[in-house]
């Protein structure tokens with residue numbers, strides 16, 4: 001196994017001058033390739049803030065974050081955007097897709113940003129849509145897709161760039177439970193069969209159930225970090241803090 | 243390529259807004275082309291009227307003639323001198339004139355008049371004098387008769403075929419007296435011309451005023467009237483100090499002043515027009531940025547460089563503004579051409595002023611292609627400058643805040 005994310009002692013405080021909100025406090029996090037991790041915790045516990053920090057969308061006030069050995073906290077803005085393009089796949093809660101592009105074009109976009117060849121793009125798009133089970137919807141615009149289908153396309157897009165890991169902030173929050181489970185099944189399958197690393201935040205117990213590792217945040221701090229002992233994912237054992 | 247595709251598809255995502263922008267640009271181009279074309283057309287027409295009316299575009303006199311119009315300030319009509327002028331670039335035609343004041347009498351009445359000696363055909367080529375003939379015939383070389391303004395004839399109670407007596411002072415103080423049959427009556431719109439002018443052949447005039455082979459002026463017609471000043475300079479250099487070369491602008495500064503004042507007020511109207519266009523376009527840009535903030539944040543988050551996003555926006559603006567411009571130009575061409583063929587006729591006080599000067603009371607348009615190009619490009623630039631606003635906004639986007647609901 002090799003390390004994908006290595007976060008040391010990171011903190012993020014909002015409004016430090018007025019009424020400080022300690023959104024993330026002294027978090028240590030170590031993620032290995034192939035992990036399937038849920039970030040849980042009550043609303044306001046800092047899940048989004050932590051994911052933004054890990055995804056290089058925001059900078060911590062303290063600590064550093066190594067992605068595949070690169071300290072992203074020291075990258076300049078443009079280099080950081082480029083780093084995200086090449087190393088991190090994003091799935092947001094909703095509105096992931098460009099409405100004027102078809103599902104296929106949305107997935108292609110990220111590869112075009114990476115200057116992939118047309119033949120490579122065509123080939124990969126086909127595989128990706130097979131994996132998310134939406135081959136017949138490739139040429140459909142987002143508005144014609146259900147919420148669950150849109151999120152699956154977003155996963156395909158995140159995957160298209162061949163990232164180090166995929167980061168998803170409450171990807172199922174706007175989905176009915178059937179669609180949520182379907183999305184999670186696809187993610188779990190990708191994780192299992194292709195060793196794709198996922199970290200996603202959620203408070204849906206049925207989503208948590210499918211995670212292989214669960215990190216619980218309370219008030220911006222890691223409260224517990226447990227890993228499933230068997231493949232059914234029903235029993236978790238605590239992981240020692242570093 | 244996909245940048246183009248994204249820009250193109252973005253352009254159609256909010257059809258109403260794009261339609262509003264294109265329409266705004268479209269009407270701006272039409273309006274500014276029309277105002278400009280009308281302005282140019284009216285002034286071209288005015289100049290053409292004024293110039294063809296009498297003065298020609300350029301005149302050559304003996305030095306000092308314009309300030310003191312006496313026969314001592316005439317010059318000798320040398321064939322080589324005329325040849326020298328006609329050789330100069332852009333000079334299309336030259337006609338000699340002899341002009342002097344005289345008293346015109348019928349049996350009972352006497353009025354002052356301006357006697358103009360001309361070469362009939364050459365004069366007509368430059369000032370279209372033939373068009374002014376109301377009765378009788380236009381002069382021919384060797385004719386003994388004269389043509390006079392309708393007003394002058396009326397004041398002297400004279401008609402076609404009557405005789406007229408002219409008395410004046412000739413060259414070097416000689417007496418000038420002559421009796422001529424009236425073979426033509428001219429109708430000028432401008433009262434001064436109508437009431438005072440009298441035309442005869444150049445040789446008759448020179449005989450009358452005892453000024454054999456002398457001239458007051460060469461009247462010059464041009465091939466390209468846009469090169470007025472340069473041509474005047476060339477003539478001036480070629481002829482030297484003995485002669486004065488004057489453009490119609492120098493001979494009639496009041497007309498130039500009138501045009502300048504009018505152009506000034508046109509500039510203000512156009513500025514207001516451009517401001518309205520600018521606000522229209524800016525409004526749609528503001529709306530668009532609010533609408534797309536989340537999406538732009540998302541694109542930056544997943545790894546699209548801001549510069550790429552700016553390119554997309556710029557292309558999108560270019561498509562929109564350019565289509566408005568092209569449509570505007572396309573539609574304005576037939577309108578301008580129609581108004582050129584069927585000029586707007588106006589009535590009222592302004593029309594009276596125009597007619598007094600012998601001009602038709604019309605607002606023709608100018609079909610100069612430069613107008614379409616200039617106005618199209620101006621609106622295009624205006625649109626593109628305004629679309630720098632989204633670029634500035636993009637430069638400031640922070641994906642985390644942009645994606646916050």
Ligand SMILES: Nc1ncnc2c1ncn2[C@@H]1O[C@H](COP(=O)(O)OP(=O)(O)O)[C@@H](O)[C@H]1O
Pocket residue numbers: 014015021022023041042043044045046047048049050
């Ligand atoms: N941009 C911000 N400015 C100020 N406070 C913020 C900002 N973003 C998040 N917070 C605060 O930080 C805390 C953690 O928020 P967040 O990370 O969104 O939690 P979660 O995703 O677990 O609901 C909350 O108290 C929230 O109000």
Ligand SMILES: [Mg+2]
Pocket residue numbers: 047048049170
């Ligand atoms: Mg959140």
